[in-house]
Amino acid sequence: MTVDKDIIQEISESVEICLAPDGKEYPVTGRQAVNSIARARGISGRDVEVAALERGIIPRCYLRNIGAIGLEGQIKLLQSSVAVVGAGGLGGTIIQLLARHGIGHIIVIDNDRFAEEDWNRQSLSTEEGLGEYKAIIAARRVGEINSAITVTPYVEKLTRANAHKLLKDAKVVADGLDNLPSRFAAEEACRELGIPFVYGTIAGFSGQLMTIFPEDVGLSSIYGPSHSLPERGVEVKTGTPSATPAMIAAWQVQEVIKAITGIGKPLRNRLLMLDAEEGVVDTIELGT
C-alpha cells in the first residue's frame, strides 16, 4: 500500500527518542499513536508500523526484536502471513509468539474446542474458555497481545480437500497438529503451494522439529510412505506434560522467523530431536 506524506508527518510527530540496552538512541513510536493514525486513515496498524520502520522509526513493542532481526527483518515479518494448523499445545504457543514477534497476519486453523484435559499444556486454554473454539480464543488473544496485526481464524479441520484454500495466502505454515495423516496432508499442500512447512511433534519429555521446504524430502524420510501410517504415536502412553510443547513450539517459531527473514540456517533435511528427560539435543541428517 502507499502511505501519504500526512501519515509520515503524523508518525514523525509521535516519535520519541529511546535509549536502548546497547547504549544507542533510537527513534520510537508507540501503539497508541500507531492505532490512532491507523483508525483516522482507515488503514491497518501494521501498515502504519511498516511505514514507520521504513523511515527508521521503531514501534516500541518491537524494540527488543531489532538487535536480532534488524529493521528490514521486522518489516518482512509485518508484511507476512503465517498459517498455524492446530491451536493446541504447540499451536497455542506458536500463535502467541508470532503475535509478539509482529507477524502481520496470522491464519489459525482448528476445529476443536478447549477441554479440561488441555489445561496442563495448552497456553491458550483457561477455565473461562472451557468449551470455546480454540481458533476463536486464539484470535481474541492475538488481538490482546498485538492489535496492530490481523488474524483470520478458521473453525475447520485441515484436510486434503480444503488445505489449498486455507493455506494459499501463507508465506510459511507452522505445524501444531496432533496426528500424522493431517501432517502429511499439510506437508503435501505446502509442497504444492511452494510454502515452507515447519514440522513439530511431541511425546512425553521428547519432541522433534524440522523445516521442510518444497524441494526437500520431508516427512517421508522419517515415516516412510504416507500409506500405512499410524494416526497417533507413543504420546498416547507417555502423555504430553506441560513444558514439552512450549519447548518445541518456541523452536518452531524461530524457524518461521528464519524462513521469512532469511536469517540463519534453517533446520532443512535435519531432524532435530529434543530429549528433555536426558537433557540432550541431537540432529539427524536426513538422506535425500
Added chain:
Amino acid sequence: MASITVRFYSIYRLYLGMDRLSLQADDLGDALAQMEERVGPRLREQLQMRGIELDQKMQDFSLILVNGINIRNLGETKLREGSVLHIFPPSAGG
C-alpha cells in the same frame, strides 16, 4: 561385513540406558536381527512396565532410518562401512 552404529533416541535411549550400540552386520536384515536379540526384550519389558504392551519386534513398532532414510523407503538393504541406524518411536502429539 560392515561396522555400523545403532543410535537410540527419546524413550528408547532412556529405557535402554544407552544411546548407541556398535554392530558388525552383513546387511540391514542382519543388523535388525542382532539389535532385536541384544536389546529387544529389555525394551519391551521397559515399555510394558509403563503400560505399553507390544509383542512385535522393535522394527515393527519403531521408526528406523538408515543413514537418514526410513527403511521403508530403501530400495536395497546393503549396509556400508560406518552406516548409522537411527531408531525411535513414532510420536504425533501437538
